[in-house]
Amino acid sequence: MAAVGLQFLLWTFTGVYMVSMDIHYIHGESLIKPQSTTLNLSSVNVSMSTLFAQYPNASNFTLTQLMGSPVYIVSTGTSKFIVDGSTGARKPSIDEEAAREIAQYYYVKSDAVENTRLIQSSAGMPAELSSRYLPVWQVEFEGIANPTFYISQQTGEVVTKRHDYWRIFDWMWRFHIMDYDDGENVANWFLFIIAALGVAAVLSGSVLLIVRFGEARSEHTR
Template structure:
C-alpha cells in the first residue's frame, strides 16, 4: 500500500472510531471555557457575613466539658457556625465528631433536619425556601464529602442543594443544576462515566493517542487534499 493510501485509510477509519469522543472533548471544552468555575461552584450564592470575633462564653455552673465528651479529643476547635452560633467541635481518632453549643453547653450533634435546614438557609444569600431535607450516608458522584450529611435542597431556579455535615454543622458542598451539567460533561471529557474523577485511565490514554494519530495522518494528507503542485506531481510519478 502506498504511503498516501495508507495515511488516508488510517485517517478515515480511526477518525470514525474516535470521532464521537473528539466531539465530546470539543463541546465540553467549550462549555468549561464559557462558564467561570466560581459560578459552577455557586460561590455567588454564599451569604456575605461581616467578620466577627469569637467570644468564648463562661462555663455554666455545674457544667463539666469533659463529661460531655466520651474521651479526650485529638482536636478541639471553637468556631462560629453558618447560623451564627458559637460552637466547639471535638474530633476523635476513631469516632464521629461531637459539636457543643457554647451558648448553653449542650451537645447538638448529630443535627436534626430542621437544624441543618436553618444552617443551610443562613449560609445561602436570600434564605430561599427549603424544598427537601435528606440525610446522605453514602458517597455519590454529586457528593464525596464528610458523611453523614444533610442534603438541603432549595426551591429555586438554579436547583441549588447545600450539604451540611450532620456531626459538625459545617457546610461541606454546594451543588446546582449548572454544577451537575458541568460534572456530566467532565465525565464525558475524561471518559470516566462511573466516578467522574479518574483521568489516568488506559481508555482515555488510548483514545488520546488514537486521536493524535488521526491528526498526524491528516497533516500528511493535507498537501494532497489541497492539491499543492509539488506534492501532486510527486504522487503522480510514484
C-alpha cells in the same frame, strides 16, 4: 476514525462549557451569604482547658461559629459533636428542623425548602456527594438550578453545595476525560487510546496533505 472525530467534537463542546463558566459559581460559592470570618471572642466563655477536662478522650477541638454563634467542634475518633462556646453545653445532633434552619440561614436567596432527607450510608448517597461527609442532611431548595445544601448531622457545617450547572459541569468533565464512572481517573486507557488515534489521524492527514501538495506542484510544473 469517525469515533475519534466525534470525541474531538465532544472535547471542543465540553471544553467550551467548562472554560465559559465561572468556577466560583460552579463551586456554589454564590449560594452562600457573605459571612464574617472574625469570631467574637468576648462571647466565648468556655476555655480549652475546661473542654480537655470535660472530654479527655477527644482528639481535637476546633473553635468556629454556627449561624453567628461560637461553637466548639469536638472530634473523638471517627465521630464529632458540637459544644456551645458560650455555655459549654453539648448540643444534640442536627435534626431535620435544625438542618432546614441552618440551610436557610446561609442560603443567599429566599427560596423555600423543597425537600430534606438524611443520608447515613453510601447505599443511599447521590453520586455528587463524597462519603467522607456522612452522615449528612440533604436540603434542596425550590428555584432555578435546584440549589442543594449538604449539612453535617454531627457539626451543622455546610460541607458542600450543589446545583444543576455544577452537575452539568461534572458530566462535561467526565465526557472530556472519557471517564464515565466517577470522573476521577484522568489517566484511563480509553482516553489514551483515543488520543493516540487522534494524533495518528492528524499525522496521517498531514502526510497526505504534503503528498497531495507535492503532486499538485509536479503537475503544475509540467
